[in-house]
Amino acid sequence: MSFADLGLSDELMRAIVESGYTQPTPIQASAIPSVLMMRDIIGVAQxxxxxxxxxVLPMIDILAHGRARALMPRSLILEPTRELAAQVAENFEKYGKYHKLSMALLIGGVQMGDQVKALERGVDVLIATPGRLMDLYERGKILLTGCNMLVIDEADRMLDMGFIPDIENICTKLPAQRQTLLFSATMPPPIKKLADKFLSNPKMIEVARPATTNVNITQRLVPVAAAKKREALRALLGEEDVRTAIIFCNRKTTVRELNKSLRASGFASSEIHGDMDQPARIAELDRFKRGDVNILVASDVAARGLDIKGVSHVFNFDAPWHPDDYVHRIGRTGRAGATGTAYTLITPDDAENIENIEKLTGQTIERVGVPGRSANPADTGDGDEKPARRGRGKRDAKPARDRAEPAEAAPAVAQAPAPAPAPRAASRAPFAEDRPQREREQDRGRGRRDQRRDRDDGPDDGWNGPVPAFLDVTLGR
Structure with a gap:
């Protein structure tokens, strides 16, 4: 089957061909005809x-017939994060280039005044995060009574971020007779309940078992002592043929510290996390996409939905607290039929998290050692030489500032390894199952609080700088 068989308009087909696509993916082949027939859809796809x-494709053709009215968007797409909303806007720009559709992007970190002006002119497509949308609605700056098409994207991520009450509130303000499309990588009970309440006789489209991982991704676990994680990561980055890589951390402070450490060690790295304002985050993503840096250190704010071509490796510097996040993190590689590799550094404290990940994905992940060492987390002595780094985009190596081993010796000089220091009795963290229940609950609570701090839908931060082209809310045709 080709895109020409799906019933799309000639103008849309022209834009698709110019984008280099000829064959639809399975979910596109299944969903597009049903959306064009105005069916409600539940799409479950990794x-x-x-x-x-x-x-996006069928919406463009549906919205081609009709006219926007002031303050009353004709369609609404809800996204959990600013990055995902911006990415959907890019898709409308790319595929809607031969249609005269207007679009507005309602996200935090962009000046609210310009967004209000775009709404006053009337928009065909409104792409929004729930918090900013509800803020403008409560100020009387937007009406939802003319919105006849709703897309709830990344529904399970919405659930994780606590947006389900906002989504239910938004749904009650839309016309009862509307078309609703819900997409999610997994279907936990709260999402099923949401679909039952707000979708009418939906068609279920499932192209992969929920919570499965891409078969094109080689997955490995690397047992390592907590104090040796940076050293192990550098060894992996040097040993592997890393073209481009995303490194995920659980906390924003870890993202900042790790990026600083990698740059001090000579790697071309950058960072993105929830404490950065929107222009800075967009700028760092653009640097990564252009190849100015080939390593991006990120919090889970970047874990879902970002479609960055050519990512060869994903490294979980921290094992994710929630099993679903593992699936979405490693999904940044092995995209569109390409192959990829995902490494997760695990400490004894991660035993419970890894057990939950393997249970969710239905597979046992291979354990491997740090290059040049065994897979035993206790076998992490000092004295290894700094690994030679390969791959493009890296600067000439400099001595690392955050590790104690000596600088790399010339190859012709034999150098005896330094003796490993005697381990301290209190240095080894207990396995998760050996720790008191109360401690484990406290750790999980800290994880949830940190994830809430990373929520990406905060209030307007008053940024008045230039807006990138695809974020320009004045995009009207």
Missing amino acids: TGTGKTASF
Whole structure:
């Protein structure tokens, strides 16, 4: 089957061909005809399956007939994060280039005044995060009574971030007779309940078992002592043929510290996390996409939906607290039929998290050692030489500032390894199952609080700088 068989308009087909696509992905082939027939849809698909185009393409053709009115958007797309909302806007720009559709992007970190002006002119497509949308609605700056098409994207991520009450509130303000499309990588009970309440006789489209991982991704676990994680990561980055890589951390402070450490060690790295304002985050993503840096250190704010071509490796510097996040993190590689590799550094404290990940994905992940060492987490002595780094985009190596071993010796000089220091009795963290229940609950609570701090839908931060082209809310045709 080709895109020409899906019933799309000639103008849309022209834009698709110019984008270099000829064959739809399975979810696109299943969803697009049903959306064009005005059916409600539940789409269950893992990341990297072309889900965004499965609703953007038919929406463009549907919205081609009609006219926008002031303050009353004709369609609404809800996204959990600013990055995902911006990415959907890019898709509308790319595929809607031959249609005269207007679009507005309602996200935090962009000046609210310009967004209000765009709404006053009337928009065909409104792409929003729930918090900013509800803020403008409560100020009387937007009406939802003319919105006849709703897309709830990354529904399970919305659930994780606590947006389900906002989504339910938004749904009650839309016309009862509307078309609703819901997409999610997994279908936990709260999402099923949401679909039952707000969708009418939906067609279920499932292209992969929920919570499965991409078969094109080679997955490995690397047992290591907590104090040796940076050293192990550098060894992996040097040993592997890393073209581009995303490194995930659980906390924003870890992202900042790790990026600083990698740059001090000579790697071309950058960072993105929830404490950065929107222009800075967009700028760092653009640097990564252009190849100015080939390593991006990120919090889970970047874990879902970001479609960055050519990511060869994903490294979980921290094992994710929630099993679903593992699936979405490693899904940044192995996209669109390409192959990729995902490493997760695990400490004894991660035993419970890894057990939950393997249970969710239904597979046992291979354990490997740090290059040049065994897979025993206790076998992490000092004295290894700094690994030679390969791959493009890296600067000439400099002595690392955050590790104690000596600088690398010339190859012709034999150098005896320094003796490993005697281990301290209190240095080894207990396995998760050996720790008191109360401690484990406290750790999980800290994880949830940190994830809430990373929520990406905060209030307007008053930024008045230039807006990148695809974020310009004045995009009207």
